[in-house]
Amino acid sequence: MSRVSYIMLNPGGDAELTGAVRQALGALSRELAEAAAVPADEILALTVVGNPVMHHLLFGIDPTELGGAPFALATDGAMHCTAAELALAGVSPSARIYALPCIAGHVGADCAAVVLAEAPQTAEPLTLIVDVGTNAELVLGNRDRLLAASSPTGPAFEGAQISCGQRAAPGAIERVRIDPSTLEPRFKVIGAELWSDDPGFAAATAGLGVTGICGSGIIEILAELFLAGVIRADGTIDGSLAGRSPRIQPDGRTFSYLLQASEPELRITQADVRAIQLAKAALWAGARLLMDHAGAARVERVVLAGAFGSHIDGKYAMVLGLIPDCALDQVSSAGNAAGTGARIALLNHAARAEIEQLVRRIEKIETAVEPRFQEHFVGAMGVPHSTEAYPELAKAVALPTPSDLAAGAEAAGQRPRRRRRG
Numbered sequence: 001m002s003r004v005s006y007i008m009l010n011p012g013g014d015a016e017l018t019g020a021v022r023q024a025l026g027a028l029s030r031e032l033a034e035a036a037a038v039p040a041d042e043i044l045a046l047t048v049v050g051n052p053v054m055h056h057l058l059f060g061i062d063p064t065e066l067g068g069a070p071f072a073l074a075t076d077g078a079m080h081c082t083a084a085e086l087a088l089a090g091v092s093p094s095a096r097i098y099a100l101p102c103i104a105g106h107v108g109a110d111c112a113a114v115v116l117a118e119a120p121q122t123a124e125p126l127t128l129i130v131d132v133g134t135n136a137e138l139v140l141g142n143r144d145r146l147l148a149a150s151s152p153t154g155p156a157f158e159g160a161q162i163s164c165g166q167r168a169a170p171g172a173i174e175r176v177r178i179d180p181s182t183l184e185p186r187f188k189v190i191g192a193e194l195w196s197d198d199p200g201f202a203a204a205t206a207g208l209g210v211t212g213i214c215g216s217g218i219i220e221i222l223a224e225l226f227l228a229g230v231i232r233a234d235g236t237i238d239g240s241l242a243g244r245s246p247r248i249q250p251d252g253r254t255f256s257y258l259l260q261a262s263e264p265e266l267r268i269t270q271a272d273v274r275a276i277q278l279a280k281a282a283l284w285a286g287a288r289l290l291m292d293h294a295g296a297a298r299v300e301r302v303v304l305a306g307a308f309g310s311h312i313d314g315k316y317a318m319v320l321g322l323i324p325d326c327a328l329d330q331v332s333s334a335g336n337a338a339g340t341g342a343r344i345a346l347l348n349h350a351a352r353a354e355i356e357q358l359v360r361r362i363e364k365i366e367t368a369v370e371p372r373f374q375e376h377f378v379g380a381m382g383v384p385h386s387t388e389a390y391p392e393l394a395k396a397v398a399l400p401t402p403s404d405l406a407a408g409a410e411a412a413g414q415r416p417r418r419r420r421r422g
Contacts, residue, residue, distance in 0.1 A: 003053050004067035014062055021057045022088055029090035043091040046083070047346035048099040049338050051108040051135065055079075055099060058086070069368040071105025078356050100345055101356055104364040106150035111137040113341025114305050115362075116355045118334055121146055125300035125330075128287055130323060131338070132157055132309045136283045139362070140290040140299070146358070147293055149365040151286030156279040157215045157308060164259075164266040166212030171205070173213045173259075173266070174311065176221040180228040183245035185221070185259055190214065210260060216311040221259065221268060222276055223316040226383050229400050230257060233383050235277045237270050277381050280322045284385070285376035286367050287324055293365055302326050305334040318393050321384035328396045 007013040025048075033040040048058065052073060056063035059079055065072045079099035083091050100109040100116070111131060120127040123142055131137040136151045159165030159172075166172050170191035177195075178185050186197040192204045213221065225231040230248065232238055239255040242248040247258045254270035291299065302323050304312050314331030317323050323331070334340075344351045367373050379386045384393065393399065 001053075001067065003057070004063055007062075008064055008067060014057070014064075015060075018057050018060050021054060022086055025058070026088050026090035029088075033090070040090050041092045044095050045346060046091060046095055046097045047342045048079075048097060049109040049113040049342045051110060051137075052102045052106060055102055055109050059099070060086075066105055070366055071368065073102050073105060076103075076359070077101050078352065098345065098352065100341070100352075101359045103148050103359050103362055104150070105366065106135050107137050107139075107148045107364070110338040111139065111148065112355055112359050113339075113345065114334065114337040115139055115146070115358065116341035116344055116351060117337040118303055118305070120303075121358060123301075126294070126296055126298075127301040127303060128290070128299045128324065128326075129303045129305055129334070129337075130283070130287070130309060131306040132283070132304065132312065132322075133306055134158065136286060138283075138286050138290055140287070140294055140296075141362075145294065145363070146361065147290045147363045147365055149286050149290055149367050151282045151367055153279040153282045154275075156275040157218070159212070159214055159218065161275045162213065162218055162272050163269050164212050164264070165218060165272075166214060168214040168216070168308075168311065169211075171208040171211035173210065173217040173221075176213075176217055176224055176259075178221070178224040178228045178230075183228055183230060183241065183247055185224075185247075187217070187221075187259070210262075210266070211264065213259070213266065215308050216313070218272075218276060219312060219320055219322065220316045221257075222273060222383075223319040225257060225268065226319060227397070227400065231273060231383065233386075233400075235273050235381065235383055237268075237273065276320070277383075280320055281377045281380035284321055284324065284380035285373050288376040288380070289365055289367055289370050289373060291324070292372065293363065299324050299326050300330060302331045303334050303337075304331070305337040307336060309333060310335040315393075315397065318390065319384060319397060319399075321380060321382065321390075325384075325388070325390040325392045327392045 003017055030040050052066055053063045056074055061074045078101045081097050083095040084093040100112045102108045103112055118129055120141055121143055126142050129139040134155050136153045139148045141147055159167055172190050173187045174190050175188040186195050188195050189205055189210055191208045194201045194204050230238055230241060237255040249256055249258055251269055257268045260266040310333045315328055384390050
């Protein structure tokens, strides 16, 4: 959306961004050719997938209609052209470029590639495919029917809007565990195999440092804080536990959890929790709308796709309420499924015809104009959810109960607060 805004506010911005996209694609093509020890001018075919805005920019199509409801695509068909027509360097000018079709306004060709790779239309179990990102792309269905939607989750899952958040890079915390008795944490960072309480951790991370928390780490620490009773079901950090652990500290009118006291100091604030609540509620509401349209009370499988989705632990995603309830052994990661789908389409022309036909059959649900989206969104602010039960999760994870929270408050020498009526 920031790219669309740039185009709308800057005359000629569309041509500028199109040039940037093509230049970057050419540079990446040259890098791949060099890595494969192949002359760049021998690259004769490319398959491209991406979100609708990037798709439109690559092909020189004005994407401004995607900036407001009903988020209309300028084209929803597959694209065919040559590298010369796009002035794309880094490959043979006669190279044939094929782009998979976009599915809907903010459900792009990358999501179509995920469908091609995962093939939910061939299976019996009702499957929810979630590509988690700034804009979550969702596909629900089985061999009988497929539905798709997008949901505006924002950048919190990628570390933005989080006080100590950062992108997934060496030194970023990616795994977190919290002792439910002492509330003491231990964690792992990208680039090191040891946990923070293992001998040798300091030496192993001396060259990396511990620099922040990436998306998967944020999800895990919030879920662990909930399981330990530090975060209540409404998302508030329980300040009554400050008497039990020095890691629970006053932070203005709220409280925070101190993850690391050394430089840089890393803590989870109430604002951080709220940012993730907003993001996960939007994702859950989109999934619930698809289930409503499918007439389904439950999903049987959940597939987490995308670069970020492939690093999320399904258990913690469910504890946080990021995804609907499902048997944990039926939650899996598809890794870079969009890349897999793109490779399938590159090498198999029959697969291109298959996905083009399938995309036309997918039912598109526009969350922006759905009256029940707000209702679902509000309910999904709770952890895991304010009203929806999670029986499958409860079979595998000991979820906190109101009595657990009361016991924790008593242990801290305080009475649990009553909610006011009205």
